[in-house]
Amino acid sequence: MTPILLYDGECGFCRRIAHWVQKAATPASGPPCLVVRAIGEDPAALYLLSPQLTIWEAYAAPHVLMPDGSIKRAGEAIAEVFRRLPSTQWFAGIFAVTIGGVQPFQIMLNGATTMLADIRPLFGCESCGEPSPWVKPLLWISHRLKSPASPAPAPHFTTVRPAPAPPA
Numbered sequence: 001m002t003p004i005l006l007y008d009g010e011c012g013f014c015r016r017i018a019h020w021v022q023k024a025a026t027p028a029s030g031p032p033c034l035v036v037r038a039i040g041e042d043p044a045a046l047y048l049l050s051p052q053l054t055i056w057e058a059y060a061a062p063h064v065l066m067p068d069g070s071i072k073r074a075g076e077a078i079a080e081v082f083r084r085l086p087s088t089q090w091f092a093g094i095f096a097v098t099i100g101g102v103q104p105f106q107i108m109l110n111g112a113t114t115m116l117a118d119i120r121p122l123f124g125c126e127s128c129g130e131p132s133p134w135v136k137p138l139l140w141i142s143h144r145l146k147s148p149a150s151p152a153p154a155p156h157f158t159t160v161r162p163a164p165a166p167p168a
Contacts, residue, residue: 001067002035004049005081008059009038013120024085033084034064061117074117075110 005021008014018036025034039046043055050065057063061074064081072080082092095106119138 002032003067003080003084004035004037004065005077006037006039006046006049006053006058006063006065009040010059011120014062021081021085024087027086033086034081061113075106075113078113079106079109 005018007018015038018038021034022032022036025032025036027033039055039058041055046053046055046058050071053063053071057073062077062081064072064077066072066080079092079095082088082095095103095109097103097105
């Protein structure tokens with residue numbers, strides 16, 4: 001069985017990433033190394049794939065359903081995707097490096113994945129729910145920068161000398 005990457009199909013950001021993964025996972029010939037599947041609004045379909053995973057958990061972070069029945073979530077799922085894709089296998093081993101009993105690169109990937117989940121609304125995701133409180137000011141700035149109706153900024157300075165008079 002091929003591992004299955006589950007992602008939020010309603011999130012524009014997640015769809016773009018999943019499209020890239022699907023292209024990278026599909027060789028010119030032969031079976032794909034990873035199946036990419038959007039989570040729909042059908043908890044029953046998800047239950048058939050993985051009875052222990054709720055639809056809300058699946059929406060919150062990427063998940064990879066492994067052939068042995070285990071589930072990799074968030075940063076671990078992303079590391080697994082990197083291990084499976086031919087174009088990223090060369091560096092994916094870094095996530096398994098252990099220093100002093102700790103996997104520092106996996107810990108960093110887990111943290112980055114958590115932060116990315118918080119800022120997905122900045123990348124156009126409207127299905128990710130309410131953004132975290134620390135993201136709201138960034139979201140407001142992002143919307144203001146995109147809005148053509150924003151008022152023109154006030155000048156930051158005035159000229160010291162008057163403009164020359166036009167020739168008569």
